[in-house]
């Protein structure tokens with residue numbers, strides 16, 4: 108039910124009316140906080156530069172920003188499930204109350220006519236994510252925006268003038284994230300940035316890319332306005348882009364008796380470039396080390412397996428289980444995401460394993 112409502116809400120086939128840029132959904136991720144403040148200081152300029160739609164600028168968790176913490180009571184960016192937003196019994200925390208306010212301001216979630224057509228929610232990660240755009244797999248418009256960004260910045264990425272750009276898909280089920288209350292939207296993640304700090308280069312790249320996204324949204328809006336010259340200047344073009352799909356969350360190794368963490372991210376994995384910017388990880392990659400031993404990727408993904416061959420067979424089974432065309436294991440490369448992400452220690456996620464696949468997306472392209 109919720110997924111169906113979400114799916115219809117993701118359809119953006121015409122002009123956009125209102126776009127929101129949000130920061131501080133996690134109060135200690137200062138990249139977005141300071142960028143939204145800068146945009147607020149220059150709101151008039153922004154309005155003149157992008158006249159096709161209204162742009163709203165919101166610091167979404169002011170209480171958490173004030174104390175320079177991810178959240179006050181609980182993670183705001185997990186509070187946007189439709190059922191929770193409608194449940195009065197869930198209003199016990201500061202973030203639940205705030206989620207409902209934001210849903211009224213920018214949603215409501217699942218509505219055919221939400222107040223905002225697109226949300227860019229600005230985050231940063233302590234891991235080496237480069238620029239990672241996260242969105243719902245059914246959100247074709249968000250995929251289009253992300254595909255445009257990848258295409259547009261490919262030359263700069265090539266010469267390392269900007270960080271690699273990746274797309275990480277949320278799960279197919281309903282998402283609890285802020286951008287899901289809008290018609291379409293993305294979580295814009297950049298890293299590595301320590302909590303409570305700003306990295307100037309990534310801040311500047313984020314600003315440039317937000318402008319590029321707004322320009323694309325403006326082209327999209329004009330393209331669907333009859334009589335607009337944009338319709339003569341642009342055409343739709345199909346591009347194939349890589350997307351990364353979550354395969355497994357990997358928790359830290361722990362002592363059986365006490366439950367205390369006993370193994371840490373290995374030097375081989377620490378700081379590795381993630382997703383599109385990084386290498387595919389062989390199954391014999393050492394991912395954890397402790398005082399006496401080490402664990403490989405195969406060990407943590409397939410603890411019941413002793414032989415790597417068995418692990419490879421598991422990957423083939425996974426391909427079959429997901430209903431994809433039978434493919435040999437080379438097509439199921441594994442990539443790391445959120446390695447040693449500081450905010451995920453409390454969630455017991457040491458890193459996320461993803462697989463890469465290609466999707467076809469129609470983007471607007473200057474003739």
Ligand SMILES: [Zn+2]
Nearest residue numbers: 133136230231
């Ligand atoms: Zn965040």
